[in-house]
Amino acid sequence: MNSQSPTGSQRLVVEYMAGEGALVRMLGVVERRGFVIRRSVMAELPCGRRATLALTVEPRDAGRSVETLALQLGRLHGVGRVHQETSFIRDQAA
């Protein structure tokens, strides 16, 4: 599994429950864990409660692993799946 682009940026897609603070909580985890957010697109699914957040992120240094970041996002309450590009990272009940 290697989704690293030539520029070092990587793409994550997060499926989550659209509760109060959910978006800020996720963006905060990404930045605090040592990644720069290059692009973000949030979309609410038709049901209105679920949403997806697509992120293009870049590690601040070589010691940062996007796989670990995906697991850290995945343990947030309300986060369902975290995909790394087309690769499946984590699946847990939302």
Place this chain on the structure above:
Amino acid sequence: MSTAVAPKPVHLDAPVPAPEPVTGARLVVEALEREGVRHIFGYPGGAIMPVYDALVRSRLKHILVRHEQGAALAADAYGRVTGEPGVCLATSGPGATNLVTGIANAFLDSVPMVAITGQVGSHLMGTDAFQEVDIFGITLPIVKHSYVVRDPSEIPHVFAEAFALARSARPGPVLIDLPKDMTVRTAAAPATIEPPVFDLPVPDGAAIARANALIAAARAPILYFGGGVPIARAEGALRGFAQRTHIPSVATLKGLGGLPTDSPGFLGMMGMHGSRAANIAIDECDLLICVGARFDDRATGKIDTFAPRARIIHVDGDPAEIGKLKRPEVGIAGDLTAVLDRLTAVPADIADWRARCEDYKAKWAPPYDAPGTGIYAPAMLKQLSEAAPDNLIVTCDVGQHQMWVAQHCRFSRPQAHLTSAGLGTMGYGIPAGIGALLADPSATVLTVSGDGSIMMNIQELATIRRYRLPLKILLLDNSQLGMVRQWQELFFNENFSEIDLSDNPDFAEVARAFGIEAFTIDYRSEVPAAIERLLTTDGPILCHARIDPRENVWPLVPPNKSNIEMMEKAP
């Protein structure tokens, strides 16, 4: 002829009468009672007054602290000892912000906690109202989850979920912010509440098999365990694993107490102020079995050179910790007890390795025969913990005394050592002692503090007095910020900056002013009687021990160095 009274017809499908609406504050109290909460640590104020109003008629015992930080830190210790979320309560604004250090403390050490804050009324939120802060936003990075209640009818569900989250998987603090109108308005309590369940991952059987193969083949294994063990209440499984395999073991600061200090093969604490035996054994081991630890920088030193010869098995309740800092050969996420019980392999022949570790332990055992007649803190702590009963719980503040406790105290029971490990919160000790005593009144609870730390929450002596808590306090006073002074001496060319506390108050007089028995000692010859007095006095008591301000904590791994480069004395 008797006349029978006809029974009333039973309508099975008759509608259940709707529950009577009650205030949100009442729903809060009922939710806490439903969770089995017995104690709440808090301090009232404007926005939380409706909840305090409802508390009067509840079964909950409120502990009135003298600063909200004390409430959060007491709740932290309560959570560690009971395994159930400690609860703290504060008003909006400064009340809420005063909780922040305690919430962060619980987050860094994965302690179950529910923090409840009052908030200004919904219509005032976002208007910079009196005592309004965005505590939800302030605490986002330091909570496991958080809520702002937007409708009083949500309260039962929010509280049930908050408690389940706080105690489940990797525990942590959960914040519930209550706008004042949410506690004043009424709503009906639901007839039933289904508490949500958050399971740990199921351990991977194939990974367990690979781990067993590594253990069977190891010639020089080390068991490295941390705070995840007490969090998961896995001490029994850990003790079983250690006894079954005879693998020598080391602990992180938070892991201390996981195995009794006098367990065969236990080499003590590892890391920056760890024992030389522990650090050298890790350096030489061929298999490192990490259980409930996270390769923290204070434990590993320079991580590139940590356990350089070892294959690694990493067992943790949190999948996100596995591979975060050190890539293991085998990673197993799941309940620690379940995993340890399935690690049934035994190394074929480690007798020579065990003997070598025992030699290291004996050769590098700390000396207790310091010259002079002054009080030598490591020796006093060792004697005190050895004289104390096995139900001893030690709570610490932060600094040199914290490391001396970790290095020299004897721990027997699980949850015997409550220390602020991740955040390093000066001021933890006394509130933690309060929380520990209320969580387990049968325990002998000793708080070891320093003259810097004790001043951070000294107001909680009033709480000890108010509830007549038999807390034993040993204050090691070197009239300095000792750990900072030590680092300035060793790493800043003795350029001492702002570490002098020689204008401290007379701590024994201060304690007596709070109504607490206290005495001062200066000489080693006074130590045995002081220990006797501390341990036999029924009520709260403070022993103020004045120690040598030049004393340092040894060994010490300098910053950015490998653990084997530890210093034993000043260069």
